[in-house]
Amino acid sequence: MVRLDKKATRLYVLDTNVLIHDPTALYHFDEHDVVIPMTVLEELDKHKNGVREIARTARQISRTLSDLTSQVTFDEIQRGIPIPRISGETGRLHFLCYNDLKLFDSLDDSPDNRILAETCRLREERPDASVILVTKDINLRVKAAALKVPVEDYLNDRAFSDSDAMIEGAQVYASAGHGGAALWETLNVDVTVERVGHHTFYQLTGNMPRQWHVGMLVSDSENGAEFEAIVRELGPSSARLQLLTNYRHHAGVWGVHAHDSRQNFTLNLLMDPDIDLVTIAGNAGTGKTFMTLAAAFQQTLDAKLFERIVFTRAPIPMGEDIGFLPGTEEEKMSPWMGAFHDNMDNLLRNEEGESSWDNGATRQLIGSRVQIRSPSFMRGRTLNDTFLIIDEAQNFTPKQLKSLVTRAGRNTKIVCLGNVGQIDTPYLTANTCGMAAVVERFRDWPHAGHITLKSVERSRLALAAEELL
Numbered sequence: 001m002v003r004l005d006k007k008a009t010r011l012y013v014l015d016t017n018v019l020i021h022d023p024t025a026l027y028h029f030d031e032h033d034v035v036i037p038m039t040v041l042e043e044l045d046k047h048k049n050g051v052r053e054i055a056r057t058a059r060q061i062s063r064t065l066s067d068l069t070s071q072v073t074f075d076e077i078q079r080g081i082p083i084p085r086i087s088g089e090t091g092r093l094h095f096l097c098y099n100d101l102k103l104f105d106s107l108d109d110s111p112d113n114r115i116l117a118e119t120c121r122l123r124e125e126r127p128d129a130s131v132i133l134v135t136k137d138i139n140l141r142v143k144a145a146a147l148k149v150p151v152e153d154y155l156n157d158r159a160f161s162d163s164d165a166m167i168e169g170a171q172v173y174a175s176a177g178h179g180g181a182a183l184w185e186t187l188n189v190d191v192t193v194e195r196v197g198h199h200t201f202y203q204l205t206g207n208m209p210r211q212w213h214v215g216m217l218v219s220d221s222e223n224g225a226e227f228e229a230i231v232r233e234l235g236p237s238s239a240r241l242q243l244l245t246n247y248r249h250h251a252g253v254w255g256v257h258a259h260d261s262r263q264n265f266t267l268n269l270l271m272d273p274d275i276d277l278v279t280i281a282g283n284a285g286t287g288k289t290f291m292t293l294a295a296a297f298q299q300t301l302d303a304k305l306f307e308r309i310v311f312t313r314a315p316i317p318m319g320e321d322i323g324f325l326p327g328t329e330e331e332k333m334s335p336w337m338g339a340f341h342d343n344m345d346n347l348l349r350n351e352e353g354e355s356s357w358d359n360g361a362t363r364q365l366i367g368s369r370v371q372i373r374s375p376s377f378m379r380g381r382t383l384n385d386t387f388l389i390i391d392e393a394q395n396f397t398p399k400q401l402k403s404l405v406t407r408a409g410r411n412t413k414i415v416c417l418g419n420v421g422q423i424d425t426p427y428l429t430a431n432t433c434g435m436a437a438v439v440e441r442f443r444d445w446p447h448a449g450h451i452t453l454k455s456v457e458r459s460r461l462a463l464a465a466e467e468l469l
Contacts, residue, residue: 010029010032010033010129010130010131010132011032011033011034011035011094011122011126011129011130011131011132012029012032012033012034012035012132012134013035013036013037013096013115013118013119013122013131013132013133013134014026014034014035014036014040014134014135015040015112015115015133015134015135015136015137015140016039016040016043016044016047016111016115017135017136017137018134018135018136018154019036019040019044019057019061020047020054020057020058020061021136021154021397021428021432022154022156022397022399023057023060023061023064023399025154025156026064026083026093027083027084028156029091029156030091031090031091032091033080033091033092033093033094034083034091034092034093034094035093035094035095035096035122036065036093036094036095036096037095037096037097037114037115037118037119038095038096038097039111039114039115039118040115041065041095042111043111044058044061044062045058045062048062052376053376053400057399068081068083068093069081077095079092080092080093080094081093081094096118096122098118098121101114101117101118101121102117102121103117104116104117104147107143112137112139112140112143113143115133115135115140116133116140116143116144116147116149119131119133119144119149120147120149123149130150131150132150132151132152133149133150133151133152134151134152134153134154135151135153135154136153136154141153155432166281166420166430166436166439166440166452167213167216167439167440167443167450167452168451168452169215169216169217169265169279169449169450169451169452170216170217170218170219170261170262170265170451170452171209171211171212171216171217171218171219172217172219172220172221172222172261173186173187173218173219173220174220174221174222180202180220180226180227182220183218183220183227184204187204187206187209188206188207189204189205189206189207189208190204190205190206191203191204191205192205199242199243200242200243201232201240201241201242201243202229202240202241202242202243203238203239203240204238204239204240204241205237205238206237206238207236207237208234208235208236208237208238208239212231212234212239213231213234213443213444214231214232214233214234214443214444214445214446215230215231215269215275215443215445215446215448215449215450216230216231216449216450217229217230217244217261217262217265217451218230218231218241219261219265221261222260222261222262222454223260223261225261225264227243228243228244228246228261228264228265229241229242229243229244230242230244230265230268230269230449232446233446244264244265244268245267245268245271246258246264247263247264247267247268248264253267253270253271253291253294253295253298254293254294254295254297254298254302254347255294255347256290256291256294256347259455259457260455262451262452262453262454262455263287263291263453263455265451266280266287266291266451266453267291267294267295269449269451270291270292270295270296270415271295271298271299272449273305274447275413275447275448275449276408276412276413276414276447276448277405277413277414277415277416277438277442277445277447277448277449278292278413278414278415278416278448278449278450279393279415279416279418279435279438279439279442279448279449279450279451280292280415280416280417280418280450280451280452280453281418281419281420281435281439281450281451281452281453282419282452282453282454283419283421283453283454283456284419284422284456285456285457285459286453286454286455286456286457287453287457288417288418288419288453289340289343289389289391289417290343290346290347290457292389292415292417293309293340293343293344293347293389294347295387296309296387296389296415297309297347299387300369300387301365301366301369305411306385306386306387306411306412306413307369307384307385307386308369308370308371308385308386308387309369309370309371309386309387309388309389310370310371310372310373310383310386310387310388310389311340311370311371311372311373311389311391312372312373312374312375312378312388312389312390312391312404313375313390313391313392313395314375314392314395314396314400314425340372340391344366375390375396375400375404378403378404378407379403381407382407382409383407383408383409383412384409384410384411384412385409385410385411385412386408386409386411386412386413387412387413387415388404388407388408388412388413388414388415389415389417390404390414390415390416390417391417391418392417392418393416393417393418393433393434393435393438394418394419394420394422394423394428394430394433394434394435394436395418395423395424395425395428395433396425396433396434396435397425397428397432397433397434398432398433398434398437398438399434400434401416401434401435401437401438402434405438416435416438418433418435420433420435420436
């Protein structure tokens with residue numbers, strides 16, 4: 001029997017996938033009580049063996065629950081284990097077990113259906129409480145709604161609410177007219193210009209736009225821009241902007257030139273030694289991987305700013321899993337590296353359109369500086385003098401992406417690439433994936449930059465597919 005604390009107004013019944021998604025979920029329900037059915041504990045027990053991320057997470061949750069139960073008496077467990085929350089409130093943790101649980105006649109005996117039945121039973125026993133099932137399983141939410149059981153998605157670790165969108169990293173004033181003077185007039189600010197070495201800075205004074213943030217692009221046009229700058233410093237009544245390098249024509253990066261303002265800003269972020277973390281979002285074919293590899297080669301092979309390039313991504317299949325893969329770490333990752341090899345082939349094409357990627361000497365040179373690594377083997381490493389590329393970042397959870405970003409050591413630049421419209425990981429959405437979390441939480445850090453690319457460069461078919469499918 002779950003005894004509701006007098007101060008608690010709600011009982012949240014957690015599904016297994018909530019704890020797998022966020023092992024700290026117990027601490028995110030303010031003053032309300034949390035209920036874990038025995039079915040969930042059984043599910044965690046099934047997942048605990050192995051070296052995959054889900055197994056490590058299951059073991060972490062088990063340790064947390066063990067620590068909580070070992071510090072209290074049996075009677076206290078029956079009353080509910082007090083849990084101090086991040087918000088400062090204190091809720092309670094309850095375990096739910098029914099020996100005579102009755103399932104719905106139309107549903108089979110599956111873990112999801114048992115959790116649903118346990119929630120319904122608890123609602124019958126506690127009519128004075130608001131009992132809510134929390135799950136990231138869409139089908140279970142549909143079942144609960146059909147049976148008139150209050151149900152919610154787990155939203156606590158979302159980087160944004162549903163009403164928000166991922167920041168674009170750019171503010172384009174197309175109606176301002178071309179050039180800085182027209183832009184300053186539109187913004188109604190005073191401007192002083194300062195030149196430091198090869199760089200031009202604009203010191204703005206006045207009321208700054210509320211949507212601005214450090215590390216964003218400010219431009220007067222998406223395409224034929226005359227003014228493009230990055231926000232270096234920002235306050236309520238002042239801002240410091242730095243004029244961008246123009247990579248459209250003569251000054252390219254490993255032979256790659258920008259086609260619009262956002263691509264030019266991307267190349268500036270990738271080449272900027274003061275930017276340690278770059279996040280690039282965009283649909284398929286916008287040039288995320290292509291420009292990133294070009295910048296990595298330029299700074300590693302030509303400028304010798306980094307000793308190596310490390311390329312990694314989540315090995316998540318879009319369709320059926322191909323199963324166990326033999327071989328070394330790089331051989332295991334090879335099936336997931338199609339985008340990497342395609343872009344390598346394009347970057348190494350000569351003026352006649354022939355690729356030198358098949359040349360043995362070229363492969364040996366590139367191979368000595370480029371490493372393909374599985375994220376599973378990155379734990380505990382420190383990467384110094386490294387240009388780290390994390391592809392398909394939308395398929396990582398916030399915790400997984402944190403474990404990769406924290407690998408950064410001395411003189412290391414990290415680039416996260418992703419398209420939140422192509423998430424292949426169950427229970428992750430555009431708002432709860434690691435890509436969204438990194439973009440939001442680093443938005444005001446002066447050594448990070450983000451941009452959302454919009455122009456599809458792959459082909460007119462790819463552009464049409466993004467728009468129509």
